[in-house]
Amino acid sequence: MHEIKTLSIDNVMVSAAEGTTVLDAAREHGIDIPTLCHLDGLEDVGACRLCLVEAEGQNKLLPACVTRVEEGMSVKTHSPRLLKYRRMILELLFSERNHVCSVCGADGHCELQTLARRAGMDHVRFDYLHPALTLDATHERFVLDHNRCILCTRCIRICDDVEGAHTLDTAGRACDTSLVTDMADTWSDARSCTSCGKCLLVCPTGALFEKGSLPSEHHGKEEYLKYIVNAQRKMPWKR
Amino acid sequence: MNADHNSEQRSRHKQLDRALTRHQGAPDALVEVLHTAQQQFGYLSKETLSYIAAQMQLPPSHVYGVASYYPFFRLTPPPEREVTICAGTACYVNGSSRLEKEIRAHCCATKDPNDTPAADIGTARCLGACGNGPIVRVNNDVLLRANVDDVNAALAQQEEDAS
Amino acid sequence: MTIEELYGIGEEFRNKLGTFRAEIQVCGGGGCLAAGADDLLKNFDSACRQHGLENKVRVVATGCMGLCGAGPLVRVTLNDVMYTRVTPDDVAGIVEDYSRKLKRYKERLLPGDFAFYGKQSPVVLEHMGHIDPWSIEDYIAHSGYEALAKSVTYHNPESVILEIRNSGLRGRGGGGYPTGLKWDIVRRGPAGNKYIVCNADEGDPGSFMDRAMLQGNPHSILEGMAIAGYAVGAQQGYIYVRGEYTRAIECMRHAIEEAERMRLLGNRIFESGFNFHVDLRVGAGAFVCGEETALLRSIEGLRGQPRPRPPFPSQSGLWGKPTVVNNVETIVNVAPIVLRGARWFSGVGTKGSTGTKVIALTGRVNNTGLVEVPMGTTLRTIVEDIGGGIVNDGICKAVQSGGPSGGCIPAKHLDVSYDFDSLSSVGSMMGSGGLVVMDDTTCMVDMACYFMDFCRSESCGKCIPCRVGTVQMHRLLDKIRRGSARESDIETLEELCVMIKDTSLCGLGQSSPNPVISILHYFRKEVEQHVFEHSCPAGVCSFEDADPASIAPPTSSEDISHA
Numbered sequence: 001m002h003e004i005k006t007l008s009i010d011n012v013m014v015s016a017a018e019g020t021t022v023l024d025a026a027r028e029h030g031i032d033i034p035t036l037c038h039l040d041g042l043e044d045v046g047a048c049r050l051c052l053v054e055a056e057g058q059n060k061l062l063p064a065c066v067t068r069v070e071e072g073m074s075v076k077t078h079s080p081r082l083l084k085y086r087r088m089i090l091e092l093l094f095s096e097r098n099h100v101c102s103v104c105g106a107d108g109h110c111e112l113q114t115l116a117r118r119a120g121m122d123h124v125r126f127d128y129l130h131p132a133l134t135l136d137a138t139h140e141r142f143v144l145d146h147n148r149c150i151l152c153t154r155c156i157r158i159c160d161d162v163e164g165a166h167t168l169d170t171a172g173r174a175c176d177t178s179l180v181t182d183m184a185d186t187w188s189d190a191r192s193c194t195s196c197g198k199c200l201l202v203c204p205t206g207a208l209f210e211k212g213s214l215p216s217e218h219h220g221k222e223e224y225l226k227y228i229v230n231a232q233r234k235m236p237w238k239r
Numbered sequence: 240m241n242a243d244h245n246s247e248q249r250s251r252h253k254q255l256d257r258a259l260t261r262h263q264g265a266p267d268a269l270v271e272v273l274h275t276a277q278q279q280f281g282y283l284s285k286e287t288l289s290y291i292a293a294q295m296q297l298p299p300s301h302v303y304g305v306a307s308y309y310p311f312f313r314l315t316p317p318p319e320r321e322v323t324i325c326a327g328t329a330c331y332v333n334g335s336s337r338l339e340k341e342i343r344a345h346c347c348a349t350k351d352p353n354d355t356p357a358a359d360i361g362t363a364r365c366l367g368a369c370g371n372g373p374i375v376r377v378n379n380d381v382l383l384r385a386n387v388d389d390v391n392a393a394l395a396q397q398e399e400d401a402s
Numbered sequence: 403m404t405i406e407e408l409y410g411i412g413e414e415f416r417n418k419l420g421t422f423r424a425e426i427q428v429c430g431g432g433g434c435l436a437a438g439a440d441d442l443l444k445n446f447d448s449a450c451r452q453h454g455l456e457n458k459v460r461v462v463a464t465g466c467m468g469l470c471g472a473g474p475l476v477r478v479t480l481n482d483v484m485y486t487r488v489t490p491d492d493v494a495g496i497v498e499d500y501s502r503k504l505k506r507y508k509e510r511l512l513p514g515d516f517a518f519y520g521k522q523s524p525v526v527l528e529h530m531g532h533i534d535p536w537s538i539e540d541y542i543a544h545s546g547y548e549a550l551a552k553s554v555t556y557h558n559p560e561s562v563i564l565e566i567r568n569s570g571l572r573g574r575g576g577g578g579y580p581t582g583l584k585w586d587i588v589r590r591g592p593a594g595n596k597y598i599v600c601n602a603d604e605g606d607p608g609s610f611m612d613r614a615m616l617q618g619n620p621h622s623i624l625e626g627m628a629i630a631g632y633a634v635g636a637q638q639g640y641i642y643v644r645g646e647y648t649r650a651i652e653c654m655r656h657a658i659e660e661a662e663r664m665r666l667l668g669n670r671i672f673e674s675g676f677n678f679h680v681d682l683r684v685g686a687g688a689f690v691c692g693e694e695t696a697l698l699r700s701i702e703g704l705r706g707q708p709r710p711r712p713p714f715p716s717q718s719g720l721w722g723k724p725t726v727v728n729n730v731e732t733i734v735n736v737a738p739i740v741l742r743g744a745r746w747f748s749g750v751g752t753k754g755s756t757g758t759k760v761i762a763l764t765g766r767v768n769n770t771g772l773v774e775v776p777m778g779t780t781l782r783t784i785v786e787d788i789g790g791g792i793v794n795d796g797i798c799k800a801v802q803s804g805g806p807s808g809g810c811i812p813a814k815h816l817d818v819s820y821d822f823d824s825l826s827s828v829g830s831m832m833g834s835g836g837l838v839v840m841d842d843t844t845c846m847v848d849m850a851c852y853f854m855d856f857c858r859s860e861s862c863g864k865c866i867p868c869r870v871g872t873v874q875m876h877r878l879l880d881k882i883r884r885g886s887a888r889e890s891d892i893e894t895l896e897e898l899c900v901m902i903k904d905t906s907l908c909g910l911g912q913s914s915p916n917p918v919i920s921i922l923h924y925f926r927k928e929v930e931q932h933v934f935e936h937s938c939p940a941g942v943c944s945f946e947d948a949d950p951a952s953i954a955p956p957t958s959s960e961d962i963s964h965a
Binding site: 265266267268269270271273274304305308309310311312326327328329330331332333336363364365366368369370371372374381383 | 436470471607707805
């Protein structure tokens with residue numbers, strides 16, 4: 001049996017089983033910490049840095065998605081400093097690639113857009129970098145628009161971990177990092193792709209979508225992921 | 240010609256196979272295998288990468304992802320002649336960025352814009368001879384405290400040696 | 403191999419060396435090789451043969467002798483003299499001089515009291531530049547592998563760790579974490595496979611001590627690793643070497659084979675129950691792989707991207723097993739500590755930073771090269787005495803320590819002592835030991851821009867603050883350089899510095915704003931001159947995007963503010 005840990009999050013005393021992440025403990029108690037690269041059911045990478053929180057007695061900020069609860073820990077999730085950093089991170093993302101919502105199919109159902117709105121990000125003070133990237137529409141059903149990709153790697157993880165195809169991965173590095181399908185050929189050439197479409201379900205922006213439908217139409221289906229992960233790992237019906 | 244090319248390819252693949260066998264297909268050997276392949280072929284073509292992926296039973300995107308992550312690995316054939324200017328801090332404070340501009344302007348340039356330039360010009364992170372900057376590598380020759388004339392002279396010398 | 407046999411091999415080799423009347427040592431360090439040391443070696447060989455001296459004079463290529471800026475270097479052991487910038491024309495003179503017992507060949511002779519060497523106290527570099535790195539016997543003849551033999555034969559692992567802890571040795575790769583403590587965590591970790599990883603992925607531009615050690619005294623690294631393995635209970639070690647270092651890789655491979663042949667690596671080392679194997683892993687040019695979690699991923703054959711810590715490698719490292727990751731210089735310090743004792747080691751240096759530090763001294767000083775000084779030596783001693791002052795009798799403007807993670811220290815702080823704590827108190831860090839000296843030809847805005855350019859292209863691309871933040875910082879600095887920046891851009895730059903420092907995933911991202919922070923702090927006036935007056939005191943920036951009428955003529959060097 002897991003031991004129960006008691007901690008304080010935003011001055012609220014909460015308890016959680018040993019091994020629970022700060023993010024899960026907070027969400028269980030109705031405290032929302034913004035995330036982009038995290039998705040329930042997938043392994044965490046701690047890359048987007050939006051879920052950073054302050055812990056008393058710790059100099060460094062901690063990513064809530066990979067930090068485990070500890071007895072007596074006191075966590076702040078919405079200090080002015082954190083709010084400022086989150087806003088800046090979102091600004092940086094908007095400056096990196098083309099995220100013009102008015103011409104994006106995900107408008108209104110985009111996690112990046114929602115987070116930016118919540119953070120009160122009304123303008124971007126950095127130069128827009130917006131390199132002209134390609135849009136791969138060679139797959140018979142799916143489209144990958146690199147211009148909208150924020151490199152959260154959720155699609156890569158679900159393709160590898162859940163579908164087991166590992167069609168997607170990141171190539172290159174630094175600002176030139178990009179998604180690839182197989183040997184960086186077009187998606188239609190990627191023979192490992194099973195066309196399962198899970199990658200579309202987990203994309204937080206409009207980078208991955210199905211032809212002839214709007215990203216809004218898969219909205220809400222990510223809930224299904226938990227069921228699939230549970231089914232695949234635990235096979236509850238086989239007991 | 241074509242048959243020659245194919246047999247050469249096969250013999251190189253054989254050497255690559257030896258490296259693959261030595262690592263007994265351990266997935267952690269990927270970086271090592273890519274090093275061996277680059278030594279054999281001069282660069283890592285998609286064909287080579289696909290072959291490695293198949294032999295090591297790794298996803299193609301993973302192999303491509305690793306190969307494209309490391310700057311040491313070339314995904315395109317190496318240029319015939321290459322001028323590399325060291326961009327390390329020590330060389331930088333001794334004027335390597337100015338030297339780079341000069342080299343781009345005055346070396347390796349051809350009079351006819353349609354001619355291929357005499358060499359590819361690039362920079363390297365640090366060539367590790369920091370006491371003698373700025374350092375320039377012209378193919379395999381390392382020039383210490385280099386200037387434009389040195390680079391031109393080295394290119395000409397190499398041209399002469401080759402012919 | 404037993405400890406007696408080891409002493410026997412050393413004795414035999416010393417006797418063999420005793421049959422020579424002198425040695426002509428040619429430096430085989432990176433700088434000297436590039437300056438033609440290889441040809442020189444052949445010339446000396448044939449010149450000695452011409453004079454029938456092949457049995458009387460040993461001509462040998464050694465590791466780096468330190469004074470890299472004046473290579474190729476040659477040492478003749480008979481009178482312990484050194485020659486600098488030796489050309490093939492000098493060879494005949496030097497050999498003839500020796501063979502006919504004439505007065506010394508005076509050309510290119512280094513004065514015996516040369517301050518570059520006088521102010522140093524080599525521990526790590528003690529034998530480098532004196533022994534043949536390709537000969538394991540030469541290393542053994544200089545008490546090589548004695549520390550390993552003694553550890554395995556006379557000490558238990560706990561007491562080895564205690565000795566290292568008591569010595570106060572701290573990691574030389576940048577972090578400065580107590581080495582003994584790290585070893586202890588790994589030793590206490592769950593039983594099973596454990597690993598020793600030597601981080602030789604030297605990436606800081608301006609540092610070359612790892613390369614020098616790899617190809618100058620490779621066995622000292624293997625011995626240190628084996629002692630670490632014995633202390634923590636690991637049977638496998640990896641050396642992760644930067645791929646560009648072809649010669650170092652060859653030399654290290656050869657050393658591993660030699661050590662295995664002599665059964666100094668392998669099973670039942672010194673007839674004990676201790677087994678230790680070392681494999682070489684070659685990096686592929688990613689700077690970030692110097693970060694320990696990225697390095698481990700690279701050894702595992704993956705994209706070398708960092709992951710969040712904790713867990714630390716000492717808890718969960720290679721393939722999830724407890725792993726010691728130590729820098730080359732840290733590892734080379736181990737054998738001397740075991741041989742001479744923790745008390746001796748902690749007597750050198752300062753209280754918080756014991757021992758010595760190898761520094762790659764480069765930039766605008768007269769003597770550039772590899773130096774080793776006790777911790778606590780002042781920057782002034784390093785720059786003015788060892789470095790011989792600024793080139794062309796110039797004035798020192800700043801020194802940059804710690805590479806892209808460190809900071810620029812203005813000349814007014816030259817009396818600061820070179821140790822972990824003092825350097826961080828002036829906003830810099832020791833890093834791996836690079837020290838680049840700048841004079842008034844260096845523009846600090848240009849320098850800041852240079853470092854950000856480096857960081858943005860070396861970012862692994864995983865976390866957003868580092869991937870995009872460094873690009874934006876570089877753009878802002880470039881705007882300042884080009885004359886299109888506004889006052890608010892300095893503010894934005896400062897905000898980015900703090901944010902990237904606080905939010906990046908790994909140590910490299912977190913430290914990437916450091917050079918800029920230190921420049922904004924110490925050289926603010928110079929930055930503001932660029933923004934408001936479009937003037938660059940060093941005359942480097944050309945303000946190509948500014949209104950030509952607004953550009954101030956270059957000011958004289960006295961006007962540079964060292965605020």
